[in-house]
Amino acid sequence: MGTDTRSAAVRPPGGADDRLARLLANLRMRSTFYCHAEFGDPWSLEMPAIADSVSFHVLIAGTCWLRLPGQEPIELAAGDLALVPHGAGHDLLSDPDAPRGPRVDLLPQDCLGESYSRLRYGGPGRTTTLICGVVGFDDPAARELMRALPPVLHVGGDSVAVASSVRETLRLIAAELAHPLPGAETVATRLADVLVVQAIRSWMNSDAEASAGWLRSLQDERIGRVIEAIHARPGDEWTLERLATVAAMSRSSLSARFAELVGEAPIAYLTRWRMSIAESRLRDTDVTAARLAGELGYRSEAAFNRAFTRQVGLTPGAVRRKSVR
Template sequence: MWHDCGMEVIPRAEHQDRLARVLHTLRMCSTFYCHAELSEPWALEMPAIADSVSFHVVTAGTCWLRLPEADPIEMRAGDLALVPHGLGHDLLSEADAHHGPRVDQLPQEYVNPRYSILKYGGPGRAAQLICGIVSFDDPAARELMRTLPAVLFIGGDTLSTASSIKDTLRLMAGELSHPQIGGEAVATRLADILVVQAIRSWLMNGATTPAGWLRALEDERIGRVIEAIHHNPGNMWSLDRLAQLATMSRSSFSNRFTTLTGEAPIAYLTRWRMSIAASRLRDEDITATRLAAELGYRSEAAFNRAFTRINGQTPGSVRRRQRQ
């Protein structure tokens, strides 16, 4: 079977192999989780948090999810919604409810520094939600996050093809409704799995591939180049070498790459390298000199200039912040 991506087509199996490799990179940094027990009337503001994905699972009752300048979405028990791009949004007991207080400013029981239980609202009907904020540190995962819609909604009544999501939701609800020793740890790990399952379901079942990075990954020639950059970012890549890999002329390759990804090939390469560098500086005890050599820069000064231009801070400042 062949998959039409609007440019050249590649076998669906090869396309899914590439998606599988991207999904394999989805390593989350769990920021915070909350088990919310809410009673009508209630309204909560979820603050904007850069470079994060919020998720909400309704385990009992109903609620409404509202983003700025968008119609509210009704959520029932068993429904799941992801809000990528760090967007602020509201959770409400009624679709037309006014803004409520910021959820992080309400009193709640902190089971540990990353998990809390929130009880809030009036005397009316109850709803229960599991909410979380996660981020992705892998560069490929961050590219994937950029392609997601403003809200990724998966209804519990339409999950006939996603039994794994149903199973995870059931396990998560069970852990939190019947607390046991270590239950919050199990629930947070299930939440990580749930986010990956939701993204996978969206990728595999979406009617069309969105424009941008995923569309470029699907393209036979440009996808080949992107994977080569990801696999070996420190190679001495040039526009000529990348065009040769794509078996295209320089101008045709550059135009096609830019059309699909939204940026020129060398700009993409540089941003990719700097994303890797920033992650490694945060996670490892590594010097800018070593990173410069490993990522294909002939001098540390050139690496420092590129890093500062892309990330808005010097490699040294990132290292110092991580040590602190």
């Protein structure tokens, strides 16, 4: 049911840097909530786990500590940015040894819009000011990127490795919220979306860990072409032989190199990618399983349903019902 792939060996312009640029340019975020928070020492708060999301904290003034279960606390200073991917719960504290505080979402807040609030909490001591947010990613490529990120991505405001664009965005967010004018909420939240992408890009450019795993595979000239071809045309009738043609490799060489870099076989990656697309569309649109089957290269709805259930653990119908609750 797919399209002809005889032109699959045609290479897109550019190399690894262009692939990464296209990936970042196509990231689509779903803003969940933002909060302008002022905490007086002593204080501690629990940030709950939220599936399929990234939490971020921008420290505007003061200092604080970020603590994940089983890891050493990280100190944040004014101008710092911390991303917590993987939907992980964590604590923010005025002291690294402080006990866990109340859940932030259970505290009274001044709601300034549907997705923006102001929070004041803590004791009479020194004030720490933060912008905290939660964003989700609907794009399957973005979810792959999130999986590649470390448990905490800490961007130090005074680090020479931090791009000037990150520092400028931090400055603009702080200025918007220090003296809010009409529309400040909208400006600050959109700047925060930009900041998340900038922070990921800064990490990719400066951290050796970014050259491992899935990101490393994108930067590999041959395997990167295969991954980009799968992403661009997931419904094609891909076979190992046709993917090997894209890579200009033998089937055995492609299989070995792909498994080494990506951690799974090319056809397994193709299936997982297709099911990630299908899961997102079932949750967010009224597309039918029959239509998805045709668009994603399956010869029948039954074959698609079997593949989807094996990969996701739920039937397409169950995912659809879950999304409308």
